[in-house]
Amino acid sequence: QSALTQPPSASGSPGQSVTISCTGTNSDIGGYKYVSWYQQHPGKAPKLLIYEVTKRPSGVPDRFSGSKSGNTASLTVSGLQAEDEADYYCNSYAGSNNLIFGGGTKLTVL
Amino acid sequence: QITLKESGPTLVKPTQTLTLTCTFSGFSLTTSAVGVGWIRQPPGKALEWLALIYGDDDKRQSPSLRGRLTITKDTSKNQVVLTMTNMDPVDTATYYCTHSPYPGFYFDYWGQGTLVTVSA
Numbered sequence: 001q002s003a004l005t006q007p008p009s010a011s012g013s014p015g016q017s018v019t020i021s022c023t024g025t026n027s028d029i030g031g032y033k034y035v036s037w038y039q040q041h042p043g044k045a046p047k048l049l050i051y052e053v054t055k056r057p058s059g060v061p062d063r064f065s066g067s068k069s070g071n072t073a074s075l076t077v078s079g080l081q082a083e084d085e086a087d088y089y090c091n092s093y094a095g096s097n098n099l100i101f102g103g104g105t106k107l108t109v110l
Numbered sequence: 111q112i113t114l115k116e117s118g119p120t121l122v123k124p125t126q127t128l129t130l131t132c133t134f135s136g137f138s139l140t141t142s143a144v145g146v147g148w149i150r151q152p153p154g155k156a157l158e159w160l161a162l163i164y165g166d167d168d169k170r171q172s173p174s175l176r177g178r179l180t181i182t183k184d185t186s187k188n189q190v191v192l193t194m195t196n197m198d199p200v201d202t203a204t205y206y207c208t209h210s211p212y213p214g215f216y217f218d219y220w221g222q223g224t225l226v227t228v229s230a
Contacts, residue, residue: 046157
């Protein structure tokens with residue numbers, strides 16, 4: 001099973017919105033509701049931002065939102081802040097008891 | 111409060127077997143509703159899911175590493191153990207232990223990670 005496809009980089013100015021895509025197939029993203037997103041700052045463990053495509057854990061700001069259309073999931077960060085600069089990873093259930101991650105996107109706040 | 115912490119060797123030789131222990135607190139791994147997973151990240155690279163075990167002893171493993179991985183739990187010690195055989199330098203990575211609610215297939219609590227280097 002290949003990794004999910006994410007753009008290597010994304011950027012935006014403070015206050016703007018940025019959307020990060022995560023493309024898979026109908027055997028993973030397109031076939032299940034189990035898409036999650038993680039934020040990772042340098043030298044730190046990843047942090048869960050979104051699970052089951054659109055759900056946000058308590059404590060995660062509502063500036064972070066998730067969606068899915070067909071085989072592509074998206075993470076939108078609204079009202080960009082300096083602390084949002086980090087790496088972002090998507091993850092999806094891929095059937096047959098398999099989970100796959102995307103290659104990661106480095107978000108730069110200009 | 112849920113916490114997880116990984117422990118094990120920081121250096122292993124090629125062909126050796128790696129044994130990592132995840133010691134957790136704040137939950138019990140005795141029901142099917144809760145799982146503990148392992149995820150690794152080579153330096154400068156992406157995350158890779160390795161394995162997951164639920165409280166009812168249901169186990170899931172990455173197909174790409176099947177045959178090399180074993181995941182077990184010791185509920186009396188609140189521990190999950192991951193073993194990986196035939197280690198290779200490409201297995202050099204930070205290994206994370208995680209909490210995973212069933213059946214969401216997501217990881218809501220993470221350990222700090224432990225860096226394992228494979229080198230002769």
